[in-house]
Amino acid sequence: MSEIKMTVNGKPVRGDVKDNTLLVEFIREHLRLTGTHVGCDTSQCGACVVHVNGKAIKSCTMLAASADGAEVTTIEGVANGDLHPMQKAFNDNHGLQCGFCTPGMIMSGIDMVQRYKSAGKTLDEAAIRHELEGNICRCTGYHNIVKSIAQAAGEM
């Protein structure tokens, strides 16, 4: 067992976890923040993407103990009263159907927009599609997801 402490969505949290606890298990089962999903548990699908110290990572492929001391943001933490521009863009563009992949898509989308902005690079459609390599959607065919991220990129 290890004692871990981190900041999740701006709030300090702590937990006593078995050493093999994955970050996504800590988020879902200890903190009961079930917006972060587990689609594959094998680093393929991206449903579990959260931000750790400002960077998108797959929370099924990181130990909770490795995030000790970190700042973590999950889908529950992105809206600030109003929906985040990325959430609103998914809503506007019908960027989801069943919604299972959506939390990961939004967290990856926010991360890619921020990275491209800070590097001064243009996030065009080809770049969005390339950046979504690690996020799988079984419903939408990606088209509206790409449109959503492009819209949000103009607003963020």
Next chain:
Amino acid sequence: MHNANYHAAHTTADAASLLASAEDGVLLAGGQTLLPTMKARLAAPSDLVDISRAEELRGISIADGAVTIGAMTTHSEVASNSDLQTAFPALCSLAGRIGDPAVRHRGTIGGSLANNDPAACYPAAVLATGATISTNTRDIAADDYFQGMFTTALKEGEIITSVTLPIPQAAHYQKFAQPASRFALVGVFVAKYADGVRVAVTGASEDGVHRWTEAEVALSDSFAAEAVADLAVSADGLISDLHGDGAYRANLVKVLTGRAVTAAG
């Protein structure tokens, strides 16, 4: 997932002593291979020594015609380093195509080299540049370091601290990605130096990353795609699987080498 005792090491020295006192301990770098391997029960270490937060193992510095990269530097840090983009863009481009963005935020160069997956990208760059792998006890030349699939010169408890790659005059990495895994079905790294050309191939051989010496001789003579067009690549000892048989990979080695030379210019 299999349970293991977790330890966080903030220095190389701490990591070495934690490893030495563990029954069957392994280093946890970015965990992008080790954690899936443990989930699949292909590895069951007694202890994990997490070095991902060891600051002394991170960073990129360029000096005397070479770049030194700390073992815990992530793929995304290599891909986005602006000095390196100017000095050695082929390496940034390679790092920016490993896995996917989230994997690149965790995966490290040291982890990739220690694992030596036969289809990993970094071993091709390290071997093609004749790099030096530094550990907590010694320096190892790339030519001595890679010893076959998942096998390296690292001894029990030895920790990679950094890798130093001589910066080539021209270089390019051609990756034919397996679309589901994003690993290289075949990848070829070509690096041109004043004293000759080196070519390293990943993804193709059952012995892991290796140099293609016939192509090196031909390209050192004439650095043009045509120089390799008539060379024969044998399918013997090449990986054959449902994604491509040995003959297919042999052809890819040649085609990708030609493309890498053209792109390197």
